[in-house]
Amino acid sequence: MEPSISIRNLSLNFGALKVLKNLDLEIGKGEFLVLLGSSGCGKSTLLNCIAGLLDVSDGQIFIGGRNVTWAQPSERGIGMVFQSYALYPQMTIKGNLSFGLKNAGVSRDEIEERVRRAAQVLQIEPLLERKPAALSGGQRQRAAIGRALVRDVDVFLFDEPLSNLDAKLRADLRVEIKQLHQKLHNTMIYVTHDQIEAMTLADRIAIMRGGSIMQLASPNEIYMRPVNKYVAQFIGSPSMNFFQGTIEGRRFMTEGLTMPLDGYEMTGAGAKDGPAWFGIRPEHVASGEAANAMPVTIDATVDLVEPLGSDTLARLEALGQLFWIRMDGQATVEHGDKLTIGFDPARAHLFDEKTEERI
């Protein structure tokens, strides 16, 4: 795939603080990349560097094959959407959309045409003459997307665009952004801390922590084969259950339980014996009848139940610790119930205890 953006050996320091550390990243043309991480991991900083709003300390940034490391934001061929919408309050929506074009010296007819087209795509035509204050949150964010759209650029940058919206609107606009990408085929980089947004929108997700990328892969790959314990814990809700124990031969042993690791796909050279974490997702644990068909079964006591309608989440006590399982929405369990659960180690995740890397 032809790269649209490539970031080479990028570093950014604020004084002694290294915010981004020797980052390399290639983003294909038309790709939807999500930068995901908890706050302070450097994802927004990276986006600001790509946009040219922060001067980098070291490294290079190429957009569309051009070295733009020192270019002004407006010269980089990007459009950007911000969390707080950042619409100019004193201008109408039309004024907001055309501001950048006026600065670029685009002719009046051309501006008119582009604003009309963008407004049509985003269905904000009736709002063009209004001021941002007279718009709802969703409409404002649509207008802000429009401002990026009229620029006719190849790369869109989104900085947590949905975080200020309520849950319902967030889901609606998420779908719209995905549709927009399917229609326009622009390269999009999208920063979020919301794993649902990341999973649903991304072609690839880059999970960041402490200024570097931990894993860059498709959503499915990240879900199925997280490279380390942090990623495994970060993706999935409720998050993965872990047991501490040791690997011996092809078996995992923890207090009160020994299980064979048949069917588990080892990474690289395979398992060395030694202390390790055994992780299993709540949705990969079966309960009741289905549990008996599983290679490993445990007896557990129900501690807490969270019915969600579509699913029921249950926190169980077994092997001296608490862990979550996802059950059928109609499951009827209560605090104190005894339950047999089972899972297949082939669907588990093993991590080295010290390095926390996948085994």
Add this chain to the structure above:
Amino acid sequence: MVDPTGITLHGEVGAGADGGPRGPRPRRRFSRRNIFIYGTLIVVSVYYLLPLYVMIVTSLKGMPEIRLGNIFAPPMEITFQPWVKAWAQACTGLNCDGLSRGFMNSVIITVPSVIISIVIASVNGYALANWRFKGADVFFTILIFGAFIPYQVMLYPMVIILREMGIYGTLGGLVLVHTVFGMPILTLLFRNYFTSIPEELFKAARVDGAGFWTIYFKIMLPMSLPIFVVAMIIQITGIWNDFLFGVVYTRPDTYPMTVQLNNIVNSVQGVKEYNVNMAATLLTGLVPLVIYFISGKLFVRGIAAGAVKG
């Protein structure tokens, strides 16, 4: 139309004993607390308003009536002669054209000083808040430091500077002095205000290709009316009321109104004309007073806006 649960339906509200709002009644108007609060307020206002009252009353009396000594008594016979005299005839040394000359000088000093200092300080504040240029912190620290140095320390050095520039004793010189000395506090004011404007707005404008001046004029300025009003009020009152710089950096024919007032009030020849003095003082204080009355609301809004996230 009261349903069994006792909830009054729409359209029946306020219809006698079973309608209207319910809940604990509000406090009585003459509660002990209210009496205390309003009592204090009234005492304090009287304390502040009494001198003003005496001044106004005295300025409307003739000298014979003043000599009777009843300073709180309203004038038996109202006369505007003292006001006319204070404005146009009061003598300072050889000049006998009253405050009018000082008024014109003060206007000529205040208007350009206010405009120039606000224009420069707003750009300063904008640059400091949004364009973190190299050395911005050092520059800002020095500027803030300047706000805390007593003016008296710089009086003499400033005299030398003005003399060397050849504008000592001119109105232009005083305008320069006011502009320079207004800079620290105004820059601080503007910087804090611009810092409170969301940074993403500034980023969005940069992505939109707006440069330093475009962002300043098209984005920042239209959002900053309140703070400009605050700056204007601070500067107009400060410069209009200034006495120290006026007396040091000007000559008798360029004296601002405050210095002229001082000379009228403190002249030692002849009788002390209290009524003229009172009228002259009121005339001098009128400009800041009018400014406050006109822009009071905007002033409060601007101060509050700067304070929230400053």
